[in-house]
Amino acid sequence: MQTAQPNSLRLLQWMMVASLALPLALFVFASAVSWVSIRETADREVERTLDVAHEHALKVFETIDRSLSEIAEIIRDLPDADIVAREQALHLRLKQLVASLPQVKSVWIFDAKGRALVNSLVVPAPEIDFSDRDYFRTHVAGDIGTHIGEALTPRPPYQGAAFFGVSRRRPSEDGGFAGVIQTSVLPEYFESYYARIGREPGSFFAVGRADGTVLARFPAAGRDVRLDRNGPIGKLIAADPKADTEAGLVTVTSSTDGIERRLAYQRLAQYPIYVSAGLETSAIRARWLSTVSQHLIFGAPATALLFALLGLALRRTRHLYVEAEKRRVAEEALKHGQRLEALGQLTGGVAHDFNNLLTVILASVDLLRRPDLPEQRRLRYIDAISDTVTRAAKLTGQLLAFARRQTLKPEVFDVGRTVQMLSEMIGTLIGSRIEIVILGPEEPCFVNADAGQFETAIINMAVNARDAMEGRGRLTIAVGMAASLPNAAPQPQHPYGYVAVSVADTGSGIPPDQFERIFEPFFTTKQAGHGTGLGLSQVFGFAKQSGGEVAVASEVGKGSIFTLYLPRTAGGGKSRQMPAADAAAIDGSGMSVLVVEDNAEVGRFATDALAELGYATRLVGSAVHALEELTTGAEHFDAVFTDVVMPGMTGIELAQEVRRRHPDLPVVLTSGYSHVLSEHGAYGFELLQKPYSIEQLSRVLHRIGRRKVERSAETRA
Ligand SMILES: Nc1ncnc2c1ncn2[C@@H]1O[C@H](COP(=O)(O)OP(=O)(O)OP(=O)(O)O)[C@@H](O)[C@H]1O
Numbered sequence: 001m002q003t004a005q006p007n008s009l010r011l012l013q014w015m016m017v018a019s020l021a022l023p024l025a026l027f028v029f030a031s032a033v034s035w036v037s038i039r040e041t042a043d044r045e046v047e048r049t050l051d052v053a054h055e056h057a058l059k060v061f062e063t064i065d066r067s068l069s070e071i072a073e074i075i076r077d078l079p080d081a082d083i084v085a086r087e088q089a090l091h092l093r094l095k096q097l098v099a100s101l102p103q104v105k106s107v108w109i110f111d112a113k114g115r116a117l118v119n120s121l122v123v124p125a126p127e128i129d130f131s132d133r134d135y136f137r138t139h140v141a142g143d144i145g146t147h148i149g150e151a152l153t154p155r156p157p158y159q160g161a162a163f164f165g166v167s168r169r170r171p172s173e174d175g176g177f178a179g180v181i182q183t184s185v186l187p188e189y190f191e192s193y194y195a196r197i198g199r200e201p202g203s204f205f206a207v208g209r210a211d212g213t214v215l216a217r218f219p220a221a222g223r224d225v226r227l228d229r230n231g232p233i234g235k236l237i238a239a240d241p242k243a244d245t246e247a248g249l250v251t252v253t254s255s256t257d258g259i260e261r262r263l264a265y266q267r268l269a270q271y272p273i274y275v276s277a278g279l280e281t282s283a284i285r286a287r288w289l290s291t292v293s294q295h296l297i298f299g300a301p302a303t304a305l306l307f308a309l310l311g312l313a314l315r316r317t318r319h320l321y322v323e324a325e326k327r328r329v330a331e332e333a334l335k336h337g338q339r340l341e342a343l344g345q346l347t348g349g350v351a352h353d354f355n356n357l358l359t360v361i362l363a364s365v366d367l368l369r370r371p372d373l374p375e376q377r378r379l380r381y382i383d384a385i386s387d388t389v390t391r392a393a394k395l396t397g398q399l400l401a402f403a404r405r406q407t408l409k410p411e412v413f414d415v416g417r418t419v420q421m422l423s424e425m426i427g428t429l430i431g432s433r434i435e436i437v438i439l440g441p442e443e444p445c446f447v448n449a450d451a452g453q454f455e456t457a458i459i460n461m462a463v464n465a466r467d468a469m470e471g472r473g474r475l476t477i478a479v480g481m482a483a484s485l486p487n488a489a490p491q492p493q494h495p496y497g498y499v500a501v502s503v504a505d506t507g508s509g510i511p512p513d514q515f516e517r518i519f520e521p522f523f524t525t526k527q528a529g530h531g532t533g534l535g536l537s538q539v540f541g542f543a544k545q546s547g548g549e550v551a552v553a554s555e556v557g558k559g560s561i562f563t564l565y566l567p568r569t570a571g572g573g574k575s576r577q578m579p580a581a582d583a584a585a586i587d588g589s590g591m592s593v594l595v596v597e598d599n600a601e602v603g604r605f606a607t608d609a610l611a612e613l614g615y616a617t618r619l620v621g622s623a624v625h626a627l628e629e630l631t632t633g634a635e636h637f638d639a640v641f642t643d644v645v646m647p648g649m650t651g652i653e654l655a656q657e658v659r660r661r662h663p664d665l666p667v668v669l670t671s672g673y674s675h676v677l678s679e680h681g682a683y684g685f686e687l688l689q690k691p692y693s694i695e696q697l698s699r700v701l702h703r704i705g706r707r708k709v710e711r712s713a714e715t716r717a
């Protein structure tokens with residue numbers, strides 16, 4: 001959860017970045033692709049328009065050329081005088097011709113001196129010298145065929161649009177120069193045609209002579225436009241590899257209007273004329289921008305929406321995490337509070353029970369102090385103190401059991417047999433009106449657990465069942481096998497499975513609201529004095545500490561079934577002996593014991609008690625002192641009796657050291673509670689739980705003393 005949070009936030013952030021970067025990259029790519037394609041399209045378009053313009057110009061010049069031929073044919077071999085004589089008729093003929101050719105303004109026939117003999121405009125032709133015009137001068141020297149001249153303005157009295165001459169030499173009969181036939185062609189005609197076919201914004205057309213003189217241009221510019229061969233366009237055309245074929249496609253900036261264009265040009269086959277068509281690069285760019293903006297119109301809002309949605313998701317997720325964190329903290333605080341409450345309840349429970357026990361002890365002691373107390377009363381008070389101490393010890397034992405801190409003494413025993421042996425005791429406990437059914441397993445099932453604790457747990461469950469049935473009903477104790485633990489806990493499952501002992505009753509059942517709490521120490525629904533609330537705590541603690549589990553199922557009004565699971569072991573062990581009832585203390589008969597105890601009072605009690613039993617004792621306050629004592633005279637002692645929890649070296653460390661230095665010297669450990677003992681057991685040493693009675697102490701010492709005697713007898717033999 002803790003790493004999942006930043007991970008999913010980071011993922012969202014990355015997605016936000018991607019939601020922008022990806023469309024942007026796509027947009028850049030699409031724009032580049034569309035730029036290339038739009039330029040290619042523009043080139044094709046320019047080429048197509050050039051084809052049209054080329055076709056058109058060719059037709060125009062061919063038509064004029066044919067008309068010139070026609071006129072030449074009409075006046076062939078006619079002397080100037082005859083032409084003048086037939087001026088009226090010829091004028092009409094020329095006028096007709098002009099009327100049929102929209103590109104032609106007028107047609108003229110000049111004599112060898114440059115004077116007009118006939119024209120299509122007026123009769124008689126004006127007395128003006130045209131010999132300075134280019135269309136006249138070029139033919140004087142020799143026959144150069146059809147000549148296309150530069151753009152000119154009409155000479156007064158004529159007015160109107162500018163024109164350029166298309167002319168031909170009039171040969172005399174002897175092949176000499178007789179004059180010129182000329183047609184005045186209107187550049188406007190080309191321009192209006194180009195205006196019609198060049199509707200695309202940025203369109204460009206031009207017709208010009210091979211020497212660079214521009215005859216017509218669209219859009220129109222000043223008349224005297226001339227392209228320098230050494231100018232930018234001239235150079236570009238010269239550098240064009242396709243220039244040989246008299247056609248090409250270039251990008252140029254016009255020196256006339258300073259506009260950059262994509263320009264295609266082609267020469268008219270029989271004439272020194274070039275036709276060109278073009279498109280302003282800014283127009284091409286505009287087309288591209290319009291396409292790109294179309295992408296944007298669709299892409300940008302979608303991207304913005306996605307980005308905004310992701311941003312919203314990020315904000316929400318952050319908010320959610322903050323909320324979750326707040327809730328976690330609140331839950332933690334609640335749990336902490338509950339823990340404290342449980343702890344308070346536990347502490348209160350312990351204090352309450354102990355105070356009751358202490359009250360009995362204190363009162364008994366006070367009464368014992370009274371002088372002249374009859375012997376019978378004295379014994380009664382002493383018994384009361386002893387009983388109370390036993391109960392107090394049981395109480396701490398149960399607490400330790402629940403806390404899973406008791407020192408277990410695991411041994412291998414057969415659960416079925418043990419339950420069978422217990423049944424008699426249980427029967428006495430629950431009374432005759434409750435039927436008791438014991439269902440044993442088909443085969444022996446062994447566990448390696450603390451048998452004493454096991455019996456206590458069964459008895460606790462049986463007593464609970466009795467109390468739930470209020471004296472009438474059926475108690476069923478069944479022993480069986482289970483492959484796994486019921487709650488599929490994460491702990492490793494046991495290889496041989498589990499032995500399950502279930503205690504079922506037909507009692508009141510457990511209300512759902514109490515279900516969670518029944519295992520809590522001091523939780524009881526029984527009347528004051530009838531239950532401590534520690535029974536199930538012991539069952540729970542014992543089960544858990546032994547690697548097992550306790551499960552419960554219950555239905556209000558029908559009964560409950562508690563099942564205790566313990567890990568099963570393969571082999572059988574010694575069959576378990578029921579613990580012997582407290583026997584009388586055994587005489588020490590001169591054995592010498594080294595007592596190690598940091599608590600002076602407990603130490604004095606122990607030595608006094610041992611002395612009373614006939615043991616010789618030596619009391620030291622720490623493990624270090626004990627080792628010193630043993631170094632100087634280990635042979636003086638028959639046993640070491642040491643507390644476990646001591647400052648500095650612990651009793652277990654001392655015991656191990658003694659075992660290493662003096663293998664023959666037995667050690668007995670004693671402890672009220674030790675963390676090490678509860679986790680690791682007694683490391684093979686004898687252990688006497690505190691509080692212990694003098695009888696218990698004497699029995700343990702007697703046992704080890706006997707073992708020692710047996711061992712030395714063996715070595716002697
Ligand atoms: N078999 C059962 N049927 C119904 N309720 C049960 C049963 N076993 C336990 N309980 C409920 O669980 C509570 C706690 O049980 P637990 O054995 O821990 O304490 P106790 O029996 O009240 O006191 P004691 O310490 O004397 O055992 C009981 O008070 C009772 O309410």
Ligand SMILES: [Mg+2]
Binds near residue numbers: 463531534535
């Ligand atoms: Mg109980």
